[in-house]
Amino acid sequence: MTDHMCDILVIGGGIAGASIAAHLSEHARVHVLEMEEQPGYHSTGRSAALFSETYGNTAIRALTRASRSFLASPPPGFCSVPLLKPRPVLIIGQVGQQVAFDDAVRQAVPGTEVEALTVDQALGLCPVLRPEGLLGAVVDRGTADIEVHELHHGYLRALKRGGGGLSTAARVTDIQRDAKGWIVHSAVGTFRAAIIVNAAGAWAGEVGSLAGAQDIGLEPRRRTAALIEPPRDATSDHWPMVLDVEERFYMKPDAGLLLLSPADETLTAPCDAQPDEMDIAIAIDRLETATTLEVRRIRSKWAGLRSFVRDRSPVVGFDGLQPGFFWMAALGGYGIQTAPALSAMAADLVLGRWRDQGSAPFGLCADDISPARLR
Ligand SMILES: Cc1cc2nc3c(=O)[nH]c(=O)nc-3n(C[C@H](O)[C@H](O)[C@H](O)COP(=O)(O)OP(=O)(O)OC[C@H]3O[C@@H](n4cnc5c(N)ncnc54)[C@H](O)[C@@H]3O)c2cc1C
Structure with a gap:
């Protein structure tokens, strides 16, 4: 040594x-x-x-x-591909989430990047949303994949x-x-x-x-994610990220697949975090309630730690x-x-x-x- x-x-x-x-x-x-x-x-x-x-x-x-x-214009020589790829986030509110949804709508401003949408407008962006039970959505067009x-x-x-x-x-x-x-x-x-x-x-x-x-x-907190297959007949790459207004789950196109997370925050000791089957099942249930997607196959799954102070x-x-x-x-x-x-x-x-x-x-x-x- x-x-x-x-x-x-x-x-x-x-x-x-x-x-x-x-x-x-x-x-x-x-x-x-x-x-x-x-x-x-x-x-x-x-x-x-x-x-x-x-x-x-x-x-x-x-x-x-x-x-x-x-991120939008990194210094010359820093990287060989763009660091940001625009992708809107669609924040959806469903029946039972009126208070949280109203709050999200209050923060939206017509004509800006963050706007409230009707159910039909939301379906125009993400056709697999279930219209029944959907209160509406707020789109944020200033967001991107990194x-x-x-x-x-x-x-x-x-x-x-x-x-x-x-x-x-x-x-x-x-x-x-x-x-x-x-x-x-x-x-x-x-x-x-x-x-x-x-x-x-x-x-x-x-x-x-x-x-x-x-x-x-x-406090390290575990968050779980899985990659699932989109429907065979759908071109999902241009879909927005779909985020539940109370952050109970999110879904996002990822290299031809869909990344799904129950947005869990389980307090954990520092470790090589592993996905929990129950968290994956919760994510699938919430996704299938909010959309017409049926999860047949999980391509991969993982978990990681997000660490917070108070x-x-x-x-x-x-x-x-x-x-x-x-x-x-x-x-x-x-x-x-x-x-x-x-x-x-x-x-x-x-x-x-x-x-x-x-x-x-x-x-x-x-x-x-x-x-x-x-x-
Ligand atoms: C599922 C999930 C989704 C997320 N989504 C987003 C997102 O969309 N956008 C976003 O901005 N962030 C996101 N995050 C958060 C983001 O990933 C973290 O905030 C970030 O990666 C933390 O970086 P870090 O360098 O602090 O930690 P780490 O990447 O964990 O790096 C810490 C390093 O320290 C090393 N280390 C620890 N102890 C020692 C030791 N004793 N000696 C030597 N090395 C040691 C570890 O091996 C590790 O590599 C997400 C996180 C998760 C888990």
Whole structure:
């Protein structure tokens, strides 16, 4: 085992770790430690790939709005295919959901990207909806599919161009501190660094404990998804994503198949999340109630962890107890769509360059996402 030296050590090679490391590598010696063989093995590789500026709380919406320009026109050489592909989201309300549906309609504005639709208009967009029991729909035309793999690997390529390193199969097992900084023991050796970035996804709470950092109350929550076959005679690729107004299920075209999720949020310990048969059955039942689709065959199924703290905003900033320990965690169900803005802001915070006044054009202050708010 050798000793490796760097300025900033990033723990976790998912979208959070890759994106912040790419920015930091322009200014410092950066190394990323990822415990799996593949850096996108956990949440980042299991998402539904949605970009929506109307999803999540105020902080998430601000970060998502601020990420659009990067995703719509990434810097030259960042990626080889477009990162966004427009796909409307159709929010449907059914009998028994009048209150939630009325609320959704109140947020819609005629003539804008977010508009209320009649049942017939909704059927025009997604012909398999069952008209009986459908109250109506709200369409959001500003939404898109994200090329997650390309975005993630664009950041990993940028990290490499910046001179940064990535070690896989490199689980961090112990974190110590001496007068010179952090000493991090991993499966591939010992690393010394002045700053640690904790981007360990569902394991961020555990990594924080290893370093003696504050408890942010991180809660990993399992979400299940399955790919099902569309009807043989239907061309479903152009259908919108269909989202239940109370987020009880969603369905979305995905490379010739349909991605289905019961939008579950089961509290789980950090792990290699696996789909639960009951959650898949619930998703199928809700889909078959809302549409004329009959699920005959599941092509594949998976689950992943979406990790939240109590206010559902990300936790990004230096720890309140351990100097030089930086959090980039709790990205919930929004870590992909917020990555461009959040990673740029996080890198500025690490480097001590972030100023709320003037440089927060999207209306978010460092305090809104700081771990200090959770103490
Ligand atoms: C089903 C599902 C649907 C989703 N849909 C969307 C969506 O439509 N849009 C959106 O924006 N977001 C979505 N998300 C959320 C998004 O996937 C996450 O917010 C994001 O991937 C979190 O990224 P991360 O880098 O924090 O976590 P991860 O991708 O899990 O990365 C953390 C990494 O840290 C590594 N690690 C952990 N412990 C250690 C250790 N001790 N040593 C070294 N490495 C370690 C892990 O191996 C892992 O690779 C969805 C998530 C799920 C599960």
